[in-house]
Amino acid sequence: MTTQASQLPSSFSKDLLSLGEISSSEFRSLLDLAEVLRAEHQQRKFLHQVSGSTLAVLFEKPSTRTRVSFEVGMFELGGHAIILDSKELQASRGETPEDTARALSVFCSAIAARVFSHETLERYAAASSVPVINALSDLYHPCQTLADFQTIKQYKRKLKGLKIAWIGDGNNVCNSFLIGASLSGSNVTVACPEKYAPLPQAIEIANHQSEFSGSKIEIIDSASEAATDADVVVTDTFVSMGQDSEKQARAQDFLPEYQVNEELMARAKPSAIFMHCLPAHRGEEVTASVLDGPQSVVWQEAENRLHSQKSLLYTLLKRPRSSKQKMFMP
Numbered sequence: 001m002t003t004q005a006s007q008l009p010s011s012f013s014k015d016l017l018s019l020g021e022i023s024s025s026e027f028r029s030l031l032d033l034a035e036v037l038r039a040e041h042q043q044r045k046f047l048h049q050v051s052g053s054t055l056a057v058l059f060e061k062p063s064t065r066t067r068v069s070f071e072v073g074m075f076e077l078g079g080h081a082i083i084l085d086s087k088e089l090q091a092s093r094g095e096t097p098e099d100t101a102r103a104l105s106v107f108c109s110a111i112a113a114r115v116f117s118h119e120t121l122e123r124y125a126a127a128s129s130v131p132v133i134n135a136l137s138d139l140y141h142p143c144q145t146l147a148d149f150q151t152i153k154q155y156k157r158k159l160k161g162l163k164i165a166w167i168g169d170g171n172n173v174c175n176s177f178l179i180g181a182s183l184s185g186s187n188v189t190v191a192c193p194e195k196y197a198p199l200p201q202a203i204e205i206a207n208h209q210s211e212f213s214g215s216k217i218e219i220i221d222s223a224s225e226a227a228t229d230a231d232v233v234v235t236d237t238f239v240s241m242g243q244d245s246e247k248q249a250r251a252q253d254f255l256p257e258y259q260v261n262e263e264l265m266a267r268a269k270p271s272a273i274f275m276h277c278l279p280a281h282r283g284e285e286v287t288a289s290v291l292d293g294p295q296s297v298v299w300q301e302a303e304n305r306l307h308s309q310k311s312l313l314y315t316l317l318k319r320p321r322s323s324k325q326k327m328f329m330p
């Protein structure tokens with residue numbers, strides 16, 4: 001008897017830190033609800049509500065899309081978001097992540113945090129009595145992945161069996177993307193220089209899920225091979241936040257082979273779409289002609305951050321409170 005992907009055990013009971021916590025059926029449900037919420041947004045009819053809920057959104061690093069999509073998302077869900085700059089919190093004066101998480105749990109229904117070190121998120125999650133959502137860490141960016149697969153499905157009408165090329169740095173966005181691909185049954189070839197390969201733990205989670213979903217995850221060094229006949233071509237910056245001192249070395253390691261330009265896109269299917277989580281650096285990881293060209297879906301991808309995060313928030317906030325969440329109650 002074969003085990004169905006939907007039968008995989010899931011620990012998505014409280015937090016979303018990597019995407020490794022969720023099963024393929026939960027992933028599908030989040031994407032399906034995101035599409036319903038996209039339609040509600042278009043019609044300005046916000047039927048899904050979490051009124052009375054407050055989300056704390058904490059930033060150790062800059063953000064445009066994540067910050068605004070969480071704030072607008074909570075508004076459209078009938079709740080409230082508090083945007084917090086970590087430099088203005090007591091954390092900047094030494095309060096521990098555990099105490100910060102406990103304090104936020106007292107007031108808020110969920111916490112989203114963008115942090116330098118993934119370990120900080122794990123400490124928030126362990127101490128928090130409310131859901132903790134990774135709004136980007138050095139290792140993962142699961143909210144981006146939800147939007148990315150919503151976008152791919154929107155344009156390709158399916159996920160299973162698609163051929164996706166990830167070109168460039170095997171970074172935080174790539175790590176979550178691989179897990180998302182393996183949850184959806186699509187195939188990803190990552191083309192990167194060997195020392196910029198994705199996180200082994202992310203590959204392991206993706207490979208495990210792939211046994212059930214039938215995905216194929218490959219890591220190679222040839223960008224042109226990865227792009228050949230691809231349905232989707234994806235890239236991200238060569239220099240993630242926190243890596244600015246490596247800017248020159250990275251430019252040398254990635255250019256010219258790992259730039260997504262018209263020549264590379266010509267290897268993909270004529271119907272291929274180009275994706276980038278943004279912010280983009282024209283002339284570095286992607287040329288302006290591709291980023292601003294007809295195959296680029298990056299602005300819809302950015303918009304889908306709103307819908308997919310609302311789907312996530314609605315799903316988490318509408319769940320019955322677990323015993324852990326009652327931990328501090330008399």
Ligand code: CP
Binds near residue numbers: 062063064065066279
């Ligand atoms: N893609 C993304 O997370 O964008 P921001 O850094 O602007 O939030």
Ligand code: NVA
Binds near residue numbers: 136173239277
């Ligand atoms: N990999 C990039 C993503 C930015 C949204 C970074 O971590 O800076």
